[in-house]
Amino acid sequence: LLPRGRAAPAGGGPAPRSGARPRAAHAADAGAGVLLRQTLVILVLYPQAVPSGPTSGMDDDIVSLVKSIVPPLTSKKHKGQDGRIGIIGGCKDYTGAPYFAAISALKVGGDLSHVFCTKDAATVIKSYSPELIVHPVLDSPNAVEEIEKWLPRLHGLVVGPGLGREDFLLKTEVIERSKARDIPIVIDADGLWLVTHQPAVIQGYQKGILTPNFMEFTRLFEALPMNSSDHQRSVMQLSAAMGNLTLVLKGEQDLISDGSKVYSCSVEGSGRRCGGQGDLLCGSMGVMAITEIIMNPSVVAAFGACSLTRQCNNQAFQRHGRSTTTSDMIQEIGPAFRKLFES
Numbered sequence: 001l002l003p004r005g006r007a008a009p010a011g012g013g014p015a016p017r018s019g020a021r022p023r024a025a026h027a028a029d030a031g032a033g034v035l036l037r038q039t040l041v042i043l044v045l046y047p048q049a050v051p052s053g054p055t056s057g058m059d060d061d062i063v064s065l066v067k068s069i070v071p072p073l074t075s076k077k078h079k080g081q082d083g084r085i086g087i088i089g090g091c092k093d094y095t096g097a098p099y100f101a102a103i104s105a106l107k108v109g110g111d112l113s114h115v116f117c118t119k120d121a122a123t124v125i126k127s128y129s130p131e132l133i134v135h136p137v138l139d140s141p142n143a144v145e146e147i148e149k150w151l152p153r154l155h156g157l158v159v160g161p162g163l164g165r166e167d168f169l170l171k172t173e174v175i176e177r178s179k180a181r182d183i184p185i186v187i188d189a190d191g192l193w194l195v196t197h198q199p200a201v202i203q204g205y206q207k208g209i210l211t212p213n214f215m216e217f218t219r220l221f222e223a224l225p226m227n228s229s230d231h232q233r234s235v236m237q238l239s240a241a242m243g244n245l246t247l248v249l250k251g252e253q254d255l256i257s258d259g260s261k262v263y264s265c266s267v268e269g270s271g272r273r274c275g276g277q278g279d280l281l282c283g284s285m286g287v288m289a290i291t292e293i294i295m296n297p298s299v300v301a302a303f304g305a306c307s308l309t310r311q312c313n314n315q316a317f318q319r320h321g322r323s324t325t326t327s328d329m330i331q332e333i334g335p336a337f338r339k340l341f342e343s
């Protein structure tokens, strides 16, 4: 942890926004529990008012905000109200990544999870789980239209897990048409390859969230004319250069920035770094981003999903140790979610 320099800016995390949608109208009990205070450490680094040097302060208001976006489970709702999510990804080489993202979206409480993938990946993904709706459209000649048919029904989109790096035109079109629908778009993995080459595709879109690992971040950072020697500052610079969309640099601490502040999520995970954890993260984030109750829902969703992923890693590791894999972490989503956000 960085030393505590000064208090967080007034109000701490993003401020409440008026005109909340009914789905998100529920506000969970305010205030984090003792456990959360111990485990969720949020540093607000570089508040905009003091751009010249590192400044940090503890702030757990954001935990209350994450709790407040958790929709209540009531008998008054119909299927779909708690989230219909689309995952764009899945090709011959990668079927696990879109599966992990899509199943994680369901496991955090989303109602329906759609995967848009290539034909040869579809049967494989379907056979992993009967809970997913799988559309074998990505390599069809009218892929954009096939996806667009579903867009009006989707509340959020995750672009990239197992998507492959070819066909920029298709991905650009899907992102452009999703932006036109004003839905949250989480971009991960091969979606970030596109953003590295064409930043304008998502630049300035306030409901966009980028979730690079260190390598993906380095590629993005080098593609834009910036230079900085420390991670926190780089994350904030890149977010600002991308038009203040939310950026999550995954790592030992997850660093989250909206271009004016950097939040750090240090929930204890484990030393186990198996592939697929980033897919769990972006899938769960896709659902958490569906809220309009707060001023910067993307930051809150990012923080919530980072905390959850790390907590799942911690719990799975306690059970399975070295043999922990992402499927074991997915089994922990329910208990981890309860522990973090429903207690």
Ligand SMILES: NC(=O)C1=CN([C@@H]2O[C@H](COP(=O)(O)OP(=O)(O)OC[C@H]3O[C@@H](n4cnc5c(N)ncnc54)[C@H](O)[C@@H]3O)[C@@H](O)[C@H]2O)[C@@H](O)CC1
Pocket: 093, 094, 095, 096, 097, 098, 160, 161, 162, 163, 164, 189, 190, 213, 214, 215, 216, 275, 276, 278, 279
């Ligand atoms: N089971 C599956 O189907 C999985 C498929 N995946 C997919 O695989 C494709 C390629 O993803 P990659 O993540 O391999 O992307 P890259 O091909 O850009 O590789 C990133 C590389 O960076 C390395 N790396 C990560 N963090 C690092 C750090 N801090 N320092 C140094 N090196 C670091 C990783 O070992 C990896 O080899 C994507 O489509 C992705 O979604 C992954 O999501 C993993 C699981």
Ligand SMILES: Nc1ncnc2c1ncn2[C@@H]1O[C@H](COP(=O)(O)OP(=O)(O)OP(=O)(O)O)[C@@H](O)[C@H]1O
Pocket: 189, 212, 213, 214, 250, 251, 252, 253, 254, 269, 270, 273, 274, 275, 276, 277, 278, 279, 280, 281, 306, 309, 310
């Ligand atoms: N060194 C670390 N210590 C603790 N947690 C970490 C560490 N690195 C990553 N994580 C956690 O794992 C999650 C996934 O990050 P990671 O860097 O593995 O993503 P990724 O490379 O995109 O994964 P994937 O294999 O799914 O593509 C992050 O949100 C973070 O919580």
Ligand SMILES: [Mg+2]
Pocket: 188, 189, 213, 278, 279
């Ligand atoms: Mg990844």
